[in-house]
Amino acid sequence: MTEVVEIWDPCVERLARLTGDRCKAKTAARKLQNLTDKIDESELTVEAEVFKAMSDPFRLAILKLLREGELCVCEIMTAFDKPQSSTSHHLSILKRAGLVKERKDGKWSRYRLSEGAVIEMMNLAGLMTGD
Amino acid sequence: MTEVVEIWDPCVERLARLTGDRCKAKTAARKLQNLTDKIDESELTVEAEVFKAMSDPFRLAILKLLREGELCVCEIMTAFDKPQSSTSHHLSILKRAGLVKERKDGKWSRYRLSEGAVIEMMNLAGLMTGD
DNA sequence: CTTATATATCGAATAAGCTTGATCCGAATA
DNA sequence: TATTCGGATCAAGCTTATTCGATATATAAG
Structure with missing residues (x-):
């Protein structure tokens, strides 16, 4: 056998x-x-990076603030009363994940949302609570 | 003056x-x-929890696996060849964030996606890469 | 009632992330 | 060229997450 x-x-x-x-x-x-x-493993990694970028309350607040338009680092740090290094650091994370785009303008760095999908994702996340 | x-x-x-x-x-x-x-501060916290739950590659893989239907812990840990404690732990995080629902069935705990929005969010995250 | 099985929870070690002051860089201005 | 100012990067301290073996709980079967 x-x-x-x-x-x-x-x-x-x-x-x-x-x-x-x-x-x-x-x-x-x-x-x-x-x-x-x-x-797909690599797809998994990329998507996880996007969600990780959106998993911090401060970064989420920055994204919500940028819904209305382009802002420089200085305005963002002022709006939330946060240190410059912290604000800049979080913006770099959002940028690396592809959630925001940067535009150099003289000595200013102006940031804006890269996709409408970002807003859509935040809306969907909000729906998750009540159920 | x-x-x-x-x-x-x-x-x-x-x-x-x-x-x-x-x-x-x-x-x-x-x-x-x-x-x-x-x-809104509390909205921020809740949404951040949802994104944090989706920010881990293993948890993201679990969500993708559950797209096809309900599975028990045992099947999930087997599918990914991960320890039981780890799998159970990650499922509890997904559950707490409202992303999956649990159904007790004898000695089995069967998990399923709680909302179609979960799939939609993963699709949107995938779009973020190329731009 | 004892045993086996499916899950959950705990605990300790390791890793990753956040915060913030300090420092560096680059562009504008004097 | 020296100075100023916006922004990026660095580094240290602190907090939080992940991992996984061990243990606890609970359901079913013998």
Whole structure:
């Protein structure tokens, strides 16, 4: 009896114990495998960076402030009464994530939202609370 | 000389030095003040929690996996080959943020996306990269 | 009632993030 | 060229997150 091991990963072992049925387990495992294979690793990283940039209350406030138009670092730090280094740092994070765009204007750096999608995402996040 | 101080906050001082014109500075400051006043602090906190929950690659992967339907902790940890404690912990974070819902079923805890908006947010985040 | 299994929670170690003063850079101005 | 001012970067201290083994809880099965 040369028990043919068709088990292609530990996943099936686990699911087999779950369902008690090795055949069903294989099907379930294959389905899970298909789903996880569809998840692109680099896409995951990029999207996580976007969400991380939006996960800080101060940065979120900056984005909301920029809904009305372009502002320089000086105005933003003044509006929120925050140190310049802190404001600049958070703006660089937002910029790196692609959420804001920078425009140099003499000695000023003026920032604006890069996409309307940013506002849309904030609106959607607000919907998540009540449910 | 009882110099009437109409300056209602340090904001104007700063903007006055920026523009050189105290009158314009007051207007600008008032405008900024109006904008910042519109930003609700508690709304900010809630939205930040949602984004923070979505800012981890593993949690994002879980959300993507759940697009296809309900899964138990055991299946999720198996799909990604992650420890049970870690998987359970991340699911609790997603649940607390309102992104997933839990359904107890015997000794299983089955999780599903709570809103279609979750998928929409991930799609929007993906758009942010190229621009 | 004991055992096995699915999940949740705890705890300690490690890593990452935030804050802010200090410093550096670059553009405008005298 | 020296100075000033907006902004970026650095560095230290502090807080928070992530990870994962160990333990607790709870449900089901024997």
